[in-house]
Amino acid sequence: MKLAIYGYGNLGKGVEYAVLQNPDATLTGIFTRRDPATVHPAGNIPVYPAKEILKHAGEFDVLIICGGSATDLPEMTPLLAQSFNVVDSFDTHANIPLHFDRVNLAATGGGHTALISGGWDPGMFSLARLYASAILPEGQDYTFWGRGVSQGHSDAIRRIDGVLDARQYTVPVPAAVEAVRAGKNPTLSTREKHTRECYVVAAPGADKARIEREIKEMPNYFADYDTTVTFISAEEMKQNHMGLPHGGSVIRTGKTGNGNRHVIEYSLKLDSNPEFTAGILVALARAVDRMNKRGRTGCLTIFDIAPADLSPLSPAELRKKML
Amino acid sequence: MKLAIYGYGNLGKGVEYAVLQNPDATLTGIFTRRDPATVHPAGNIPVYPAKEILKHAGEFDVLIICGGSATDLPEMTPLLAQSFNVVDSFDTHANIPLHFDRVNLAATGGGHTALISGGWDPGMFSLARLYASAILPEGQDYTFWGRGVSQGHSDAIRRIDGVLDARQYTVPVPAAVEAVRAGKNPTLSTREKHTRECYVVAAPGADKARIEREIKEMPNYFADYDTTVTFISAEEMKQNHMGLPHGGSVIRTGKTGNGNRHVIEYSLKLDSNPEFTAGILVALARAVDRMNKRGRTGCLTIFDIAPADLSPLSPAELRKKML
Numbered sequence: 066m067k068l069a070i071y072g073y074g075n076l077g078k079g080v081e082y083a084v085l086q087n088p089d090a091t092l093t094g095i096f097t098r099r100d101p102a103t104v105h106p107a108g109n110i111p112v113y114p115a116k117e118i119l120k121h122a123g124e125f126d127v128l129i130i131c132g133g134s135a136t137d138l139p140e141m142t143p144l145l146a147q148s149f150n151v152v153d154s155f156d157t158h159a160n161i162p163l164h165f166d167r168v169n170l171a172a173t174g175g176g177h178t179a180l181i182s183g184g185w186d187p188g189m190f191s192l193a194r195l196y197a198s199a200i201l202p203e204g205q206d207y208t209f210w211g212r213g214v215s216q217g218h219s220d221a222i223r224r225i226d227g228v229l230d231a232r233q234y235t236v237p238v239p240a241a242v243e244a245v246r247a248g249k250n251p252t253l254s255t256r257e258k259h260t261r262e263c264y265v266v267a268a269p270g271a272d273k274a275r276i277e278r279e280i281k282e283m284p285n286y287f288a289d290y291d292t293t294v295t296f297i298s299a300e301e302m303k304q305n306h307m308g309l310p311h312g313g314s315v316i317r318t319g320k321t322g323n324g325n326r327h328v329i330e331y332s333l334k335l336d337s338n339p340e341f342t343a344g345i346l347v348a349l350a351r352a353v354d355r356m357n358k359r360g361r362t363g364c365l366t367i368f369d370i371a372p373a374d375l376s377p378l379s380p381a382e383l384r385k386k387m388l
Numbered sequence: 389m390k391l392a393i394y395g396y397g398n399l400g401k402g403v404e405y406a407v408l409q410n411p412d413a414t415l416t417g418i419f420t421r422r423d424p425a426t427v428h429p430a431g432n433i434p435v436y437p438a439k440e441i442l443k444h445a446g447e448f449d450v451l452i453i454c455g456g457s458a459t460d461l462p463e464m465t466p467l468l469a470q471s472f473n474v475v476d477s478f479d480t481h482a483n484i485p486l487h488f489d490r491v492n493l494a495a496t497g498g499g500h501t502a503l504i505s506g507g508w509d510p511g512m513f514s515l516a517r518l519y520a521s522a523i524l525p526e527g528q529d530y531t532f533w534g535r536g537v538s539q540g541h542s543d544a545i546r547r548i549d550g551v552l553d554a555r556q557y558t559v560p561v562p563a564a565v566e567a568v569r570a571g572k573n574p575t576l577s578t579r580e581k582h583t584r585e586c587y588v589v590a591a592p593g594a595d596k597a598r599i600e601r602e603i604k605e606m607p608n609y610f611a612d613y614d615t616t617v618t619f620i621s622a623e624e625m626k627q628n629h630m631g632l633p634h635g636g637s638v639i640r641t642g643k644t645g646n647g648n649r650h651v652i653e654y655s656l657k658l659d660s661n662p663e664f665t666a667g668i669l670v671a672l673a674r675a676v677d678r679m680n681k682r683g684r685t686g687c688l689t690i691f692d693i694a695p696a697d698l699s700p701l702s703p704a705e706l707r708k709k710m711l
Contacts, residue, residue, distance in 0.1 A: 082645040086525045162708050182711055189519070191711045192695055193654075196512070198710070199671040199698040201664075202409045321667060322405040325659035331516075332655075336648035341524075344644060348522040368696040368706050372515055375522040381485065383691050387521070388484050388505055388514045 066354045067124065068347070071096045071115065071145065072131035073104050075309065076154065079343030080129050081107055087347055089377045093125045122148060126357075127350040129153075139164060146172040146179040146364070150357050152350050154184040154342055161187065169364035178357035179364045183349040184342045185333060186210070188367055190315045193331035195368060197317035201327055204319020207245045209237035209258065213311025213338065221286045222263055225279050227271030230299065232306040234262040237313065248318045248326045261292040264306055266299045311338040348375040389677045390447065391670070394419045394438065394468065395454035396427055398632065399477065402666030403452050404430055410670055412700045416448045445471060449680075450673040452476075462487060469495040469502040469687070473680050475673050477507040477665060484510065484689075492687035501680035502687045506672040507665040508656060509533070511690055513638045516654035518691060520640035524650055527642020530568045532560035532581065536634025536661065544609045545586055548602050550594030553622065555629040557585040560636065571641045571649045584615040587629055589622045634661040671698040 068084060070077045073095050084092045085108070094111045097104045101112040113121060118128075128145060130153040132138045138155045145151050146168050155164050161182055172179040182188065186208070194206055215235045222231035241258050244251045251257075263280055267273055277294040280287055297306075314332040321327065335341045349367065352374035356365070373380050378387075391407060393400045396418050407415045408431070417434045420427045424435040436444065441451075451468060453476040455461050461478045468474050469491050478487050484505055495502040505511065509531070517529055538558045545554035564581050567574045574580075586603055590596055600617040603610055620629075637655040644650065658664045672690065675697035679688070696703050701710075 079645065086644070158711070161711050162704065165707055187711045189523070192519070194710045195695050195699055195706060196515070199674075199695075199700075200512070200667045202667070321409070321663040322402065322660060325663050327659060327664050328655075328657040330653070330655045330657075332651075332653045334651040334653075336650060337645060340644040340648050341650050344523045344525070351522075366707055366711055368703065368711065369694050371692050371694050372518050372522075373691040376518055377522075380691065383518060384488055384689055385485050387517045388481070388510045388689055388691065 066090050066126045066351060067093050068350055069094045069096065069121070069125040069128050070131060071118070071128055071141065072137070073097050073106070074131060075339040076343060077131035078107065079337070079340040080131060080346060081110065082340060083343040083347040086344070087377065089351070090347060094121060118145070119148060126150060126354045127152060129346050129350055142179065142181060143167040143171040146177055147175045148177070150178045150353050152180045152183055152346050152353055154346060155182045156184060156187055158187065165364050165366070173363040176362050178353050178362050180349050180353050180366065181364060182366055183346050185345060186313070188345055189333070190313070190331070192367055193315035197315070197329045201317055201319040201321070201329060204317050205250050207316045208313065209242055210313040211235040211237050211259065211311065213313070213335070214309050218261065218286055221283060222265060222280055225276055227268045227276055228265055229268050230266040230302050232264045232302065236260045236262055242314065245316050245318065246328060246330065248328055250318060255289045256291060259290060261287055261290045263292060263294045264297050264302065265294060266302050267296055308336065309338045311335050351375060351377070389413050389449045389674060390416050391673055392417045392419065392444070392448040392451050393454060394441070394451055394464065395460070396420050396429070397454060398662040399666060400454035401430065402660070402663040403454060403669060404433065405663060406666040406670040409667070410700065412674070413670060417444060442471060449473060449677045450475060452669050452673055465502065465504060466490040466494040469500055470498045471500070473501045473676050475503045475506055475669050475676055477669060478505045479507060479510055481510065488687050488689070496686040499685050501676050501685050503672050503676050503689065504687060505689055506669050508668060509636070511668055512656070513636070513654070515690055516638035520638070520652045524640055524642040524644070524652060527640050528573050530639045531636065532565055533636040534558035534560050534582065534634065536636070536658070537632050541584065541609055544606060545588060545603055548599055550591045550599055551588055552591050553589040553625050555587045555625065559583045559585055565637065568639050568641065569651060569653065571651055573641060578612045579614060582613060584610055584613045586615060586617045587620050587625065588617060589625050590619055631659065632661045634658050674698060674700065
């Protein structure tokens with residue numbers, strides 16, 4: 066299958082690496098809103114201006130859109146799905162139904178296939194929730210995130226006056242995870258599930274006490290959590306906090322028969338959130354390509370993809386080697 | 389959906405319980421090769437002789453076949469798939485391709501839909517292997533089973549002269565699991581992955597030293613493992629070893645980009661192997677019913693099932709609540 070990338074930030078770079086690991090995939094181009102001369106792919110891949118993408122119709126089977134969920138994807142995906150098969154990683158959970166409807170209209174009209182909200186949450190964690198609830202109907206789900214960098218929370222700290230740089234780690238509370246794994250079905254408040262660790266580089270002379278107070282009192286982002294703020298130097302930030310690790314667990318506990326208990330857990334420990342997400346997007350692009358060729362158009366999610374369609378192996382090979 | 393059960397052992401009983409937890413499912417009958425008068429379902433469900441099943445065509449949408457993989461299912465599933473939509477839990481990994489072909493021929497001829505090898509391994513563990521390898525192509529898979537009762541190994545011990553009863557637990561070696569989770573990609577021999585714990589009730593006056601030796605030297609079953617044999621009383625067996633717990637983990641570790649490491653783990657901890665397996669079979673029956681009504685006939689495996697088809701929720705509800 067021939068793929069193209071639309072947007073070359075951390076996620077786009079991850080997709081470029083992921084294509085190299087999939088022998089059945091080739092990358093025909095990278096589309097960017099920046100000046101193409103300033104974009105330097107890791108490999109020898111042509112870079113085109115985003116606005117000229119319609120000139121490249123027919124050169125690739127699936128376009129992987131690597132934009133942000135706040136403002137990019139709500140515009141980009143419906144627009145591009147009119148002309149191409151597309152995959153995105155839209156992750157604003159509350160707006161998924163609206164995004165789905167808009168993309169579905171666009172893709173159906175053009176006879177294209179679109180997959181939205183690929184990644185690990187939404188994505189693999191959503192699958193873990195669906196499978197576990199279908200096979201263990203009487204039970205309870207818990208999702209824990211981290212330890213990992215939340216880019217949204219890091220950005221929120223950076224917007225505070227006097228902050229030069231910041232990194233925020235979301236950390237599950239170990240006692241809460243253990244209580245869930247032990248099948249105790251605890252009722253957990255937001256504060257009891259996760260803590261937030263903030264590493265902040267302050268401007269020279271900035272009022273650190275005020276910055277710390279503004280972080281800890283920020284509604285939605287930090288006020289409902291036990292938050293720690295550690296001021297560090299720009300050098301320490303560069304040495305110890307440049308990675309984008311993440312992960313977490315989806316755990317479902319439930320009962321069958323006469324009180325037999327079961328625990329299902331799906332967990333991820335990732336050195337690079339964008340590179341891992343990129344691997345999922347490439348596998349989803351494979352399924353989108355196959356489903357489009359079978360005539361299945363419109364918008365899909367990972368819930369609609371038969372697992373076999375994600376794999377480069379044939380159904381017979383899969384049954385022999387993996388079943 | 390209307391379901392029926394063919395075979396009423398531990399798994400069949402589990403299916404009866406599982407149907408009660410799925411409000412969209414009803415059980416129309418249990419078919420047994422025993423005298424129906426000797427079979428007592430937990431609920432008020434009619435019991436019919438297995439050989440009269442053709443008289444009940446049209447009374448149910450999907451038949452869940454609860455037989456053994458050694459001799460029952462290779463005969464039963466192809467035969468029954470000629471006349472009914474069926475689900476089985478055939479688990480002899482090496483013979484899956486042959487079983488698939490035979491069931492596919494039978495189901496296709498009759499316009500029916502069959503799903504084979506449902507359960508957790510093959511089944512949910514197979515899915516974990518497929519998803520993880522598709523999204524992390526450069527990596528390595530490990531499957532650990534247990535701590536749990538292996539019925540095949542327990543039966544093998546029971547066939548030894550002088551043994552009245554036996555229970556065999558398969559136990560993963562903790563150091564091996566930890567090395568895999570830590571991403572060390574160890575090369576593990578059979579002996580290094582699992583140990584086998586045997587609890588044996590010997591006949592009065594039996595030669596325990598000989599029984600222990602026969603167990604430990606049994607090829608395929610025990611010779612390649614570190615095996616411990618503990619002789620216990622029939623009373624202790626009844627008190628402490630009547631459950632059928634099981635579980636295990638599928639772990640894939642791999643790399644992306646410039647050496648970033650990732651760990652994906654799917655794990656189960658089950659009080660009752662047959663009851664948990666039954667929950668999976670009922671969810672698979674839901675998908676078989678839907679796919680048959682859409683005209684998809686022939687043999688399927690869990691790899692061919694779009695996850696949404698396992699859930700009683702609509703696609704829109706799933707996107708809103710679980711994605």
